[in-house]
Amino acid sequence: MKFFVLGNNRELSVAEIEAVTGVHEFASREGDVLLLETDQTGPQLQDRLAGTIKVGSVVGELNKWDKEACADLIGAMIDPELPRVEFGVSVYDAGNAHRAKELRKESQRLGLEIKRRVKESGRPVRLVTSREKTLSAVVVATNKLLERGGEFVLVVTKESILIGQTEAVQDFEAWGKRDFGRPARDAQSGMLPPKLARMMVNLSGADPIHSTLLDPFCGSGTVLMEAILLGFTKVIGSDISEKAMEDTKANLDWLAAQGGAMPPIELSVSPAQTLVLSEPVDAIVTETYLGPALHGREHPDFLKRNLASLATLYRDAFGALANLVKPGSTAVVAFPVFQSKTGEQEVATRSMLESLGWKVERRLRYERAGQHVEREIFVMRRG
Numbered sequence: 195m196k197f198f199v200l201g202n203n204r205e206l207s208v209a210e211i212e213a214v215t216g217v218h219e220f221a222s223r224e225g226d227v228l229l230l231e232t233d234q235t236g237p238q239l240q241d242r243l244a245g246t247i248k249v250g251s252v253v254g255e256l257n258k259w260d261k262e263a264c265a266d267l268i269g270a271m272i273d274p275e276l277p278r279v280e281f282g283v284s285v286y287d288a289g290n291a292h293r294a295k296e297l298r299k300e301s302q303r304l305g306l307e308i309k310r311r312v313k314e315s316g317r318p319v320r321l322v323t324s325r326e327k328t329l330s331a332v333v334v335a336t337n338k339l340l341e342r343g344g345e346f347v348l349v350v351t352k353e354s355i356l357i358g359q360t361e362a363v364q365d366f367e368a369w370g371k372r373d374f375g376r377p378a379r380d381a382q383s384g385m386l387p388p389k390l391a392r393m394m395v396n397l398s399g400a401d402p403i404h405s406t407l408l409d410p411f412c413g414s415g416t417v418l419m420e421a422i423l424l425g426f427t428k429v430i431g432s433d434i435s436e437k438a439m440e441d442t443k444a445n446l447d448w449l450a451a452q453g454g455a456m457p458p459i460e461l462s463v464s465p466a467q468t469l470v471l472s473e474p475v476d477a478i479v480t481e482t483y484l485g486p487a488l489h490g491r492e493h494p495d496f497l498k499r500n501l502a503s504l505a506t507l508y509r510d511a512f513g514a515l516a517n518l519v520k521p522g523s524t525a526v527v528a529f530p531v532f533q534s535k536t537g538e539q540e541v542a543t544r545s546m547l548e549s550l551g552w553k554v555e556r557r558l559r560y561e562r563a564g565q566h567v568e569r570e571i572f573v574m575r576r577g
């Protein structure tokens with residue numbers, strides 16, 4: 195059984211794991227962790243997923259806490275051939291937060307017991323700890339724990355304590371590089387965080403090897419970059435703005451210069467409402483135009499006009515886009531949700547999209563601290 199340590203937007207992380215593994219029945223989905231059976235390896239899964247921080251395998255189970263038994267199990271997982279050992283222990287809540295908190299204290303004693311045993315075998319050993327509740331992906335990666343000894347994980351469910359070994363952690367350097375290191379960043383018109391873009395591409399469920407993906411509001415090309423990294427056969431980007439297209443080109447050239455295969459890429463300047471393609475595509479993944487940047491003190495009349503003009507854009511664009519996809523294709527679209535004194539105001543509605551031929555299958559909220567505009571991710575299928 196595999197354990198997945200989920201990122202901040204849990205619902206989205208779980209939906210992404212479902213889409214990538216094809217598994218919809220979970221052994222558990224509580225607290226910070228998802229547990230399920232899959233044949234895919236930890237590194238394969240982690241390489242693809244953006245909403246998961248760590249992946250590993252469950253190797254044992256204790257019905258009640260027993261430090262010695264746990265040390266026996268973990269001790270047996272440490273490679274006896276390693277000349278020196280560096281390891282760490284993290285405790286995660288999977289349905290019993292109170293017990294997980296208690297076990298965090300116990301895990302220190304457990305770490306010391308394992309350290310004592312390794313030392314007895316005559317090898318130098320280091321127990322890596324952290325001030326945070328659990329060892330972060332950064333701590334695990336920078337200390338090379340997975341190669342030098344291991345990160346061992348106690349997953350505390352309602353019924354028992356599962357003992358697992360981490361197999362892969364999120365490549366925080368690669369994500370940071372794509373987020374902050376790409377040449378063209380347009381904070382004004384709003385950039386999709388690369389992790390959200392990746393989750394959205396995964397949610398499309400399209401098999402990259404045989405699929406063409408379209409982003410008709412491509413901005414600086416974040417979705418296209420993630421689709422290329424996932425191995426899509428062909429990607430198409432378009433945007434109404436020439437500047438956006440220049441940014442996309444600069445970012446895709448930068449990606450090509452990092453090495454790795456680049457598929458055929460088609461780029462054009464066009465409003466989504468009148469976009470023309472030579473062939474229908476297999477998937478649309480996009481963040482729509484969210485309207486002008488807001489500061490939160492706008493006059494209600496301004497907000498009303500803004501909502502009305504966005505509603506017209508979405509109706510016209512998604513009506514036209516319905517004719518550019520193969521029947522049964524999926525569109526994964528980030529629409530804005532505005533917060534006002536009277537509550538939330540959404541612009542894209544299920545009924546409007548369904549009247550245009552899109553069946554809305556899921557809606558998932560993406561939140562990030564300090565944002566005036568939240569995003570609602572619609573997963574919809576062309577009938």
Ligand SMILES: C[S@@+](CC[C@H](N)C(=O)[O-])C[C@H]1O[C@@H](n2cnc3c(N)ncnc32)[C@H](O)[C@@H]1O
Pocket residue numbers: 383384385386387410411412413414415416417432433434435438464465466467480481482483484507
């Ligand atoms: C929120 S941005 C997309 C950002 C993009 N996801 C990224 O990460 O760079 C929305 C984009 O929609 C474009 N846009 C606005 N109206 C449009 C229209 N009618 N058709 C196509 N693109 C449009 C804007 O130029 C802008 O680049």
